[in-house]
Amino acid sequence: MNLTESALGLAVGVAALAALAVAALPGRWRPACAGAGTALAGAAGVAAGVAALTGRPFSLSLPGLLPLSGLEFGADRLSGFFIAVTGAVAVPAGVYATGYLRHSGTSRSACAFLPLFAASMLLVPAAAWAVTLLACWELMALTSLLQVLAEHRRRPEVAEAGRWYAVMTHLGFACILAALMLAGGGSLLAVRHLPAGLAGTVFVLALAGFGSKAGIVPLHAWLPRAHPEAPSHVSALMSAAMVNLGVYGIIRTGFGLLGGGARWWWLLVLALGAVSAVYGILQAAMSSDLKRLLGYSTTENMGLVLVGLGAAGLFAGTGHRVLAGLALTAALLHVAGHAAFKTLLFLSAGAVAQRAGTRDLDALGGLRGGMPATTAAFAWGALAASALPPGTAFVSEWLLLQALIHGLPGGGTAAAVVLPTAVAAVALTAGLSAATFVKAFGTGFLARPRSDGAARAAEAPGSMLAGMALAGAACAVLALVPGAVLPALARAAAMTAGPAVAGLVTLRLSGAAGELSPLLLALAVLAVTLVAAGWLRVLPGRRARRAARLWDCGAGPLTARMEYTATAFAEPLQRVFDDVLAPETGIDVTHLDEARYLVAAVEYRRRVPDRVERRLYQPALAAVRAWGEAGRRLAPGSVHRYLGYGFYAVVALLIVLTVTR
């Protein structure tokens, strides 16, 4: 029994014990117990993941635990990476939950299933056989569904979000089940040589199943519903850890199980990734619900990861092993970075939602005074997410762009068309995400409060702040010294994408020209900022200083109603992307009765519906409903009719048997 195995066993054991303890304890102790159990399981998961990532694989067979097939666990470097990321998300989420749950007073089941959810996510990458993976996957889906539904008594939207999530996750499960059974079941760690057509079917099914979990367009519809409605530590776990397992599944089936595959697979992955990235961040830019914005941003980031995966598959197929390793490393680094900053952002957004009583950015503002620490946490998370130095996402996106740009020569016609487009999509995404997070931070936290809730908001308790601090520290490590984790990631990527790349991919790329030192870059940015601030202080000191009221066009003191709201901030972007977003706007002008030319009131409405959802899901839902209505005619309520169905079926079967025998 090596370190990986014992740490993973410890994580599962701690989580199960915590769940049992929560079920037995009185309400007062439940949040502390559930949170501590989750954090400890996460810490053990980090230990297990790091051990596997640094080259201590394990395999464990439990034949008696599940009838017929038994359970088979095992972890290589790739599994280790995803186990470590999941554990690292569970630690701050667990710490945060001890404070959050105490104030939101959730039920026994919501508390008890939290550690189990974390443990099931740790087990998914450790599953070595198809049936084990499916069992862990389903366990994860069910525990997360129960977590999403935790606050259903207080908000009716939660039930609808839960329905969407339940249906989508089970459709995804069906796809994965079909894919793994078509591939022949059995071990996931061995390469399977299938005929090309069958392998393509398996890959597309797996892409649909795992992609729906990762929130890839057009299977993303559940994500911006379910992630915001869950309690915030669960949003963090889902958005920062669970979606990664979709990526893990695609890597495992595409590179591991099917061993590479045709070029069109990876072009499909790349295209889906690019579309998801751009569409996700556009919807995020339009959203004025803080947590929904973060949910769409998850779709965007998973899209970027898929761009990396697609590029890696494309390069590996044409024999460019170094570039394939680089692209896959960039994707993995982005997974880690996204996990860090999305945890931080969801945790701080949850503190805002709990303290101010609303997630509507249009009604927030002015939180800087009441919640300074949370504001700082969100600001750091927003910087990390917006692909600007010295942020976390900047490093991985830079690596991704390097891989895409250096792959241009010698990639063939398809690469010559697709790669520049992908570069453009990544660049557009980076720009839009900067605008999105400027909007979220600027209108949500700065300026003056636009509602009573925002004005009264007080700082979150220490345990919640401690959770944010942990996530913020992880962001800082990944942003400033990514070199600490990159060699391990490169080895994990090398194992899947190509054998010869290990050690080649650092930030000093030896396979491709280009070099970057995030730490020096951050120091430079800091130095320039300090010099500029100091200069601004020194410069006016020479003249006489005068305090005056802000210029307000002579209209009296400025009120909070005159501020930029989130909707107003996003309006120019909405105009630019009018054709893509197809917003619905309506203006109602009411005139005075006595004078038709004088306006009494103007009402302006704007909605930016999810266009994919409207075009793709609503017709499908309408068809299902029509089918159901047609089916109701078969069931008019007559007992005789029901008995008759059975009778006719039996007689018809007997006749068929007689005739065909």
Add this chain to the structure above:
Amino acid sequence: MSAVMSGVMTSTVYVQLLDLACGALLATAVVIVWRRRLAAIIRTFAVQGAALAALAGVLAVHARDVRLGVIAAGVLALRAVVFPWLLGRALAASGPAPGERETRPLVNVTASLLAVAVLTLIAYAVSRPLTALAPSPAADAIPVGIAVTLAGFFVLVTRRRAVSQLAGFLLMDNGITATGLLTTASAGLLTEAGVSLDVLLAAVVLRALAGRMRDAFGDTDLDDLRELRD
């Protein structure tokens, strides 16, 4: 009776007695489909129970099997006495008029009889492979059991009154029991007892349900239940 008969029962007598019992079984099933007076249906049902018991008894004597003999006694007690009595109680509970009739069956009597004829044909056609498996006088009579089962199902589907539906249900069960007796050389005593208990329980529940329906709706027409859906 077995001690007396086992000595005299030659192969021919056995086959004739077996065919007589099966014929009675099928004939009573047809009568149940034909008659509309509920009281008459119940009397016929008692006769059928006795025929079924006789069938089991003949098989028991032929096979010299004590357990089959016990089953025969149980069938006689349950199907010839207890079920008709339960049905009579249900009929008495369901209305002041003891001569209540199945007023409007969904399929009229003539068509019902024709349908039963067709069902019997199907039963004979479908059970040929079963008969061919192990040709014997008992196996030759398997179609009768299947025909009675199908006729019972038919009554269940086409009758409106709760009591006649109950009769259809029990008819179906008689058919299943007969098929079971004819196909298996020695049915497990425990299995048969379990099945009979199940059917007894179902009959008691349905009887209680019919009484409740009468209290609630003043009638036992099952189509009135249509209002209960959704």
